[in-house]
Amino acid sequence: MSFAKSLAVATLTVALAAPALAQQMPQGGPPSAQDQVAQLGELIELEAGQEQELVALLTDSQERIQSLQADAQSVQMQLQQSIGHDYDEAAIRQDAERLGELTGEMTAESVLMQSRLQATLTQAQRDELERQVQERQEQMRQMQQQMQQQQQPAQ
Template identity: 45%
Template sequence: MKLTKFVATLALTLGIAGAAAAQQMQAPPQGDQVDQLDQLLDLDENQQQEIRGLLDEAERQLAPKEQEAQALQARLGEYVGPDFDENAIRQDAARLGDLTGEITAETVLLQSRIEAVFTDEQRQRLDEAIAQQQQQMQDLQDQMQQQGGEQPAQPIQ
């Protein structure tokens, strides 16, 4: 699956807005996610329950990793200064990289597990919704570029 399709699928499926780093992703409460999927794909009760279970399990696994990643990011910011400790910076940065990889892997696995719950028809509807969302995003970017290009340059003072 292309990265852009994955990101769009993940954003649509989980309700995650923006292109935040994996360790900064915060999903809305699971009921909202499942309700959104149900509205889009007309899930049956078994599918809803299975997806809720997958989301609950993912939250249990990811929450501590996300908290640790945020703590590491904060600590790395505290290292900035003339009296820096290169070893501590490298050690914390390496751990943050490991956590980011773990979070990314769990997120991809979650996406795959959720998609496995869908029927072929539901996957097709999801693909169509993703394509529509991508087109809307592209249209918005094009519109913003056009507006930016039409504004006269302001002199630097």
């Protein structure tokens, strides 16, 4: 499986869990790592050891990403406060560079998390997950086509 395809499958793995979790989760707040792993377990059969490993992996990665997001929000606020007639170009550029670094770190952490998730699954599980992702993509494509057809005026 190519890296891009593997990345897409991993990304969609977490995305597939979102609709069902949104119905189950209380208002305000992302699903927990345990909830995400439980949803993944509904899509593909996970062994107990895999569940524990995935929960630990997701928890650790989510904590790092949340910390980076908090830092990025702080830098964004600093940048907003820099707007004005008495601006400091050097400070703005320094904050913008830091924001870029934080964004890069968040991206790297996300890709690493997805890669680690893939490495935890067996080939059969990855194949099944990819099959389900393709099936869901096809369903989404069909729904989009139906919506477009419904929006077109009658001739």
